[in-house]
Amino acid sequence: MLNKAILMGRLTRDPELRHTQSNMAVCSFTLAIDRDRKSPSGERQTDFIDCVAWGKQAEFVAQWFTKGMMTIVIGRIQSRQWQDQHGNNRTAIEVHCSEISFGETKKAREANSGHVGEQGSYRPQAASQPQPTAPAFDLPPDNTGYGDVLPCDDNDIPF
Template sequence: MLNRVVLVGRITKDPEQKRTQNNIPVVSFTLAIDRQYSSESGDRQADFIQCVVWRKQAENMATYVKKGALLGIEGRIQTRTYETQNGETRYVTEVVCDSVSFLESKKQDSQPQPVYQVEEDDDPFISSNKSLASEEDLPF
């Protein structure tokens, strides 16, 4: 049996991190995914998919993701039920995310920012006298 989901869409509101009784971080969010076709009136339609992410990825989303961000997610579909205070049974179908990828770099003043900046301390070639191999040194 296989239960895998891969989606790309935009988050509909700023994520809000919550914690379980065991202090585990969790974020529930909705991903808006455009459909491939338009309605008869020419309007684009979208599906709104409920998603949940746990632990460190939930903390990262709460810190770095804002409404409208383009996300790629991979996970599995899960269904669950719960009972309301009125005794009604509610059914929920959601994607439990195994991984969340931020597909756009953070923008500031409409200028694209690098996804990763190498600090001088992180670059082994800046802080030492090491040099890259020349083409003749390569074994292939």
């Protein structure tokens, strides 16, 4: 059987880090993912997908990811059942993450920091608290020299 989910969306809130009784880290968060099509009334529709990370990955997410950040998640879909405090049977559908990564570059994160984003969220930078610096995964500059060998002129492209 195949069960693989690949999602890209923005965090709706800061990830919540907890620990199990055996001291295993577990981090839960929700991704807001816009649908490709608008509703018949012309409104954009958004799905809110609950995600869970475990162990070192949970600690990584809790440390480096915050509300509004574009996030890419790869994992499997799982359901769980429980009874609520009123005795009603409940079911939750979650993505249990096997991979989590940043969905935008460090420059894009910094440019969007403290501004109203597409999802309407606002995250001001607190002056009194130093913010940790997320690891940079930007590509290094092109130092191969190949860009100088072949000039790029769009008029020369044969198609």
